[in-house]
Amino acid sequence: MSDADEPLMTLYRLQACPFCERVVRKLEEYELAYHSRFVEPMHSDRNVVKRVSGTRTVPVIVDESTGVTMAESDNIVEYLDTTYGGAN
Amino acid sequence: MDLGFEVVDLPATDHPTEGEQAPDFTRPLVTSDDWGDASLSELAADAPVLLVCYPMDGAFPSTYMWNELRERAFEEYDIQVVGLSISTPYEHMTFIDDRGIEYPLFSDPQNAIAERYDIVNDLNGMAGLSEPRPAVFLVDSELTVRYAWVAGEWPEFPDYDELEQAVSSL
Numbered sequence: 001m002s003d004a005d006e007p008l009m010t011l012y013r014l015q016a017c018p019f020c021e022r023v024v025r026k027l028e029e030y031e032l033a034y035h036s037r038f039v040e041p042m043h044s045d046r047n048v049v050k051r052v053s054g055t056r057t058v059p060v061i062v063d064e065s066t067g068v069t070m071a072e073s074d075n076i077v078e079y080l081d082t083t084y085g086g087a088n
Numbered sequence: 089m090d091l092g093f094e095v096v097d098l099p100a101t102d103h104p105t106e107g108e109q110a111p112d113f114t115r116p117l118v119t120s121d122d123w124g125d126a127s128l129s130e131l132a133a134d135a136p137v138l139l140v141c142y143p144m145d146g147a148f149p150s151t152y153m154w155n156e157l158r159e160r161a162f163e164e165y166d167i168q169v170v171g172l173s174i175s176t177p178y179e180h181m182t183f184i185d186d187r188g189i190e191y192p193l194f195s196d197p198q199n200a201i202a203e204r205y206d207i208v209n210d211l212n213g214m215a216g217l218s219e220p221r222p223a224v225f226l227v228d229s230e231l232t233v234r235y236a237w238v239a240g241e242w243p244e245f246p247d248y249d250e251l252e253q254a255v256s257s258l
C-alpha cells in the first residue's frame with residue numbers, strides 16, 4: 001500500500017481519547033496530512049503500538065519525513081510545534 | 089442442498105459481473121491489531137483482490153464462509169483476500185481473533201458499499217437492518233471484475249471449487 005500520495009505521518013489513536021484528539025487538532029492546525037490507525041481500548045491488546053513505539057499508550061505518531069516515532073501528547077505537541085510550527 | 093422445501097429466493101440484482109468495473113470505495117480496514125481507512129483500488133494496486141462480502145460477524149454463514157476460505161488457504165495464491173460486512177471495527181477485531189481469520193475486513197455499518205454493488209440483503213424481522221448478501225468479487229489492478237458470484241438464495245454459499253479455479257487462472 002505504499003504510494004507517493006500516502007501521508008508520511010501516521011497517528012495511532014484511540015476513539016474518543018482526548019489526548020489523541022489534542023494531537024489531531026495540532027496536525028490539522030499545521031495542515032499535515034496523516035493516516036489514522038485506530039487501536040483497541042484494552043491496553044493489553046495494543047501490540048501494534050508496542051511494536052511501533054515500545055509503549056502501549058496512545059497517541060503515538062510516526063513521522064516518516066523525519067524518522068521520528070513518539071508517544072505522549074505533551075511531547076508530540078511540542079515536537080509538532082518545533083518541527084512544523086510558526087518558525088518554519 | 090435438498091431440504092425438501094423451498095428456501096428463500098433473493099431478487100435479481102444488477103451487480104458487477106466479469107469484465108465490468110467494480111466500484112471503488114474507502115472504508116476502515118480492520119486487522120487483529122488496528123484499523124484505518126483503505127480503498128479497494130489501493131489494495132488492488134498491489135495484487136488482485138478477492139472481496140468477500142458476508143453477513144454480520146456473528147451469523148453462522150459468516151463463520152462457515154471464513155472457515156472454508158481458511159481451510160482452502162486462499163492466501164497462498166498471489167491474491168489478497170479481504171472481507172466486507174456491516175459489523176463495526178470492534179466486532180471485526182473480536183471475530184478475527186475468535187475465528188483465527190488471517191485476512192483484513194472492511195467495516196461498512198451503513199451498508200452503502202452493498203448498495204453500490206447491488207447486493208443488499210434486507211433482513212426480515214430486523215427493522216432497519218440490511219447487510220450484504222454473501223458474494224465474492226475477484227478484481228484485478230484496474231478493478232476489472234475477473235470473477236463474480238452473488239447469492240441468489242438465502243442462505244447460499246459460494247462455489248468454492250469454481251472460485252479456486254478463477255483465482256488460480258488469473
